[in-house]
Every structure is written in C-alpha cells, then in structure tokens.
Amino acid sequence: MNRGARASEWAVLYALSSVIALVLSSVIVEATGGDWWPVVEALVDGSVKAPGRWGETLAIAAPLLLVALGTVISAKAGLINIGQEGQLLMGAAFAVYFSFRIGGPGPLNVVLLLLFGALGGAVWASLAGVLRFWRGVPEVLSTLLLVFVATQAVGYGLKQQWLLLADEASRGNRNLVSDQLAQDNRIPRPDIFGNEFPITVYVALALAVAVAYVLARTVWGFQLRMLGHNPRAAQRAGVSSTVFGATALAVGGAFAGLAGAAMLAGGGFSFGNYRLVPGFSDNIGWTGLLVALLARERALAAVVAAFVFAGLRTGAGFVNSTGVESRITDVVQGLLVLALLVPPAVVFLRDRRRARAAATERSC
C-alpha cells in the first residue's frame, strides 16, 4: 500500500473511533435525561470560542505537554514511568521550597525556581531509577507506588512551617497551604487578543520541537531508541542500560517536575493561584501520561493531544450551565482515549497477519 492511501486509512480509522466515542457519550447523556447537543456547544464555547477561553486552554495544555514529553523520553528508552502525578507534585513542592526558603524574590529566581522544580521531579523519578537498576524493582510498580508516597510527603510538608507551610499572617484561616509566590517570582502572563496565558506555553512548544529533534536526529536520541528497541543489542554496542535508563527516567521526571513548577508559577485559579495546596496536581500528571500514550510516543503529536485534553478540561466549566453534570467530560475523555487505542492495535494485528500469510506462502 502506498503512503497516501495508508495515511488516509489512518485518518478514517481515527475519525471513526472518535465518532464512536462521542456517540457513546451522547447515549450516556441522553439515557440519563440530558441533552447532548448543548453539552457539545458548551464544550466548544468553554474551550475555544468564548472570550479568553483559548488562552485558558493553552495554560492547561502547557503542563500536560511537558508531562507528556517526559513520558515520551522515558518510553523511548523502554521504561514505563507511570508516576508523573507524583513527580509533578514533587516539582511544585521543590519550587515552593526554593522560592521561600532559598531564593527569595527576584526575576532571575523564576528561572531557578523552574529548574528547581525540574530537579524535584528528577529526584523523585530517580528513586525509581535507583530501585530499578540497583535492586531490580520494576519501574512500573515503583513509579506508581511513589505517587502516593509523594502525595503524603507533600501533605506532611504542608503541615511543617520549616518546609512548605505558610506563616500565619499569610495563610489566614486556611490550613495546609503554602505562601503565595511573590509578584516577581511569577511567570508573566501577557495578554494576546484578550487571552491570557503564561509564557511557559512557548517554552513547552519549543521543548516539544527540541525533544522531537533530539530523539530523531542526535546520537543520544539514537542510543535511547536503541535501548528501547533491543536492550541486549544496545548493551553490546556500548549503550549501558543502567546509565541511559536511569538518565531517561530522571529526564522524564524532570519534565514532570518542570510542569509542576510551571503550574505553580504560571498562576490561574485552577492551579491554586500561586499557592501549593493539597490536591494541587489535579490529575494533570495522569492526564499528561494519557496524552503521551495517545500520541504514541511522538513529541509533536503530543502537542495536538495536549490541546484537546486541555480543551475538555476548560470546556467542563461551561457544561454545568446546560443542566448536565460536568463530570461527563471525564467520561468523554476516557472514552476517547479508549477508542483511539483501537486503530493502532487493529492495524498492527492486521499487518502482522498479512506478513505471516505472505511468509507462509513463500515457504510453501
């Protein structure tokens, strides 16, 4: 089959499965006595059409994309990191700690704060790396378990004055809350056509291009992919699975940590308004992981997927006004991911069947 036909076949398959997911969602809404069409309109309004909304969507898409990029890197090395939610939270916690206990105010500190966030995520992911390459603990399990440890650790930090908790004057009547980042520790949010979003959006986009380039065109990227495809061959060719694997995990965690720090310093009410609070990560880590997997480990495809998922989130805010419970967007999102998993699997299985049939024919 030539390339054009193949590409259009993919497009048809993806379109078909998206439609099936949306039809299923509509059935769920209609079956519970709601109207589907207003929900769709509310989603479109809330994510792009209404004034100021696409900026909001971009602001959420940026951390999703960052998380996804990290996931792509570790996945290329053949490592399954599913602990982004915890790494992201750790990144945010490190950023808060830096801002109030080390750095203090100052514009340069914004950059350092982001780097510190990345460090936090990297440290947390490296725990899994150490367990994997020193003790042989599968990273799938350790990264998952460390998510819950991170939640509790940050919860503990938010109770301790010397760690993350705000002083009494600043926290008012709230418990478990960090100080609000100082004005000059925040990421600028310039106004573009009435849309406001932190400039980390551009950083995330640039990083997506960079990751795509590094993985496809550099020696390091090639070595990572080699490790992912065939660890034994990579080892023979001098690519140490320990060194490269641990690095890939740490870099993946660093991206998630960066996402956490960017969420914190980027503002927006959905992300605690410049404060670290319990539940701060708000499933961005899990969703970012889904973005990466949906993009099938391609950095540039992740850009699109991140925007779609962010749109479902911002659109959800508008759905309630239609009288349908806004949780339906979680359902739509879940069904979409499940549906979009089908075409690659179907094509893969069909191609294999054809290849096997061809092979048997030849051998006859």
Added chain:
Amino acid sequence: MLIDFFSAGADVLSSESTYINGALFAALLAFAATGEWVAERSGTLNISVEGMLLGGAFAGALGYHLAESVAVGMMFGALGGLVIAAVQAEMSHRLTADQFVVGLTLNILIVGLTGFLDREIDPKADYASEVEIPILVDIPLFGEALFGEPWPFYLLYGLVPLSWWLVYRTRWGLELRAAGENPQSADVSGIDVNRRRRQSIYYAGLTSGLGGAYFLFARLATFDDSVIGGQGFIAIAAVIFGGWTLWGTMAGCVLFAGALSFQLSLQGLGYELNTELLQALPYLVTIGAMALFAKRVRSPAALARPFIRGLK
C-alpha cells in the same frame, strides 16, 4: 508523652472496634487482591483494579436501588466489575493495546462515569444485615471482627480458598501460571496464552466488583465517587508485598488494613499520630519489601509483558 502513647496504643489494641474496622478494610483489600493475585499470576498487571472496585460499589448501589435487595446489589457489583474487566481484558489482551494505558484510562473513566451517574440517578442503598456465627463470635477481641460481620463478608471464606485451589490444583490454574512464567513455551504447548490472561482478568473483575459492593453495603450505604480512594492500588501493593503468593497477599491485606484501622482508632482517642506516614505506610512497606526481596522473591517472569505470538 511516650508512655501516654504506649498506653493509648494498648487501649487501641485492646478495643474490639479496632479489629472490626480492620476487618472491614482487610476484607475490601482481600476481595480485590485475591482476584488481582490470580490475574498477576497469568502475567498481567491491572491497575484498573481501582476502577473495578469503584464500579462494583456503584453497580451495587444501583442494584439495591432497583431491587431493594443486598443480594441483587452484590450480583450487580460482580457484574459491574466484570464489565470493566471485559474492557481491560479485551483491549489489552486481544487488541494488544498497552495494559497500563487501558487500566489508567479505565480508572479515570470510571471515576467520571460513576460520579456522573451518581449525580444523575442518585441510587439509594442500605446496610447489609449482620450474621453472627454462634460460639465463634464470642471469642474475645477477634470474634466480632471475624464472625459477626455483614453477610457478604463471609463470601471471602469461600473465595480465597477457591482461588488457591483454582490456581494451584486445576489444569486451568497450571496453564494460567505457565502463561505468566513463560508464555512462549506455554504457547508452543498449545495453551492460548492471551485467552488465559483474559480469563484471569475477568476473575479479578468478578472478585473486585464483589469487593466494591461489599464495602458499600458494609460501611457506607450511600455511594460517593471517593469511596474507594486508592484502596485498589493498596490491593496491588499487597500482591507485590506478598511476593505473589496468596498467603503473603492476604498477610499484606491484613497488615495494611491493620495500620489504617490503628491510625483511625488512635485519632478517635484524640491522639494525633503522623497520619501522612501511616497513609504512606503500605506503599513504603511495599517498596521496601520489593527493594529487599526483588532479587530473591521472583515475580511471575512475564509479569506485565504482553504476549504476541512470534514477538519476544
């Protein structure tokens, strides 16, 4: 201060309610962990256990809402778990989609779906009636917790030995373990590896669905999308902690549930323990156990590795 703490600890350990609470959580974990243990022995790792529990709890509430009967609720619970298991099994072990993606997506989907349906339907449930087993219930401390429970609890006494028997004493169980240890060889000797794996996931869905419904009828009687709150992940941790043996898994369930109930009772007495540490305990203990024993205790060799014939 320290003496205070010890006397409080002793108070907690000598009060029946600690054990009753502990048994409640341990049973929830045990329902899920038994099934997940079977599934992991076949080489699959289902993080959708969390979703299966939640789906079971919601389906249980729905069943009660429709038929006003706990028995129907339990059946609905099992069915709910099976439906989620069907998606997990068919997508990851027939269509070869990544099992973690499917599991993760299912978890998010089920939280959303049950939350949505809960608001729209608002099913009403009730507590299951308690059944006391004579004589045994009079054992001090443990009696009430083990033999004076809501009736769905007693399903465990059948389910756990049944799972052991299925896995270790039947041909099906042998094939299932072969699929988990060496799928290539199993395939060559004529075992349909992915079919065994799908079946084991269905089994996990069945037990987890029952577990979710049990928890609803034993403790809550009203559904809320946070009822399970990560217990499914603790159940997975228990399987790993138990070194992929059934008895180890059960020990993990009892240990983790015990820690939780100990903490709750202490709080009830007004003692503030480091709650974060206790909440993180199951995960820390599991990570520690894996780090210590990962090289000695062997997981099923093909755990979490998809099987596609001809591909290694």
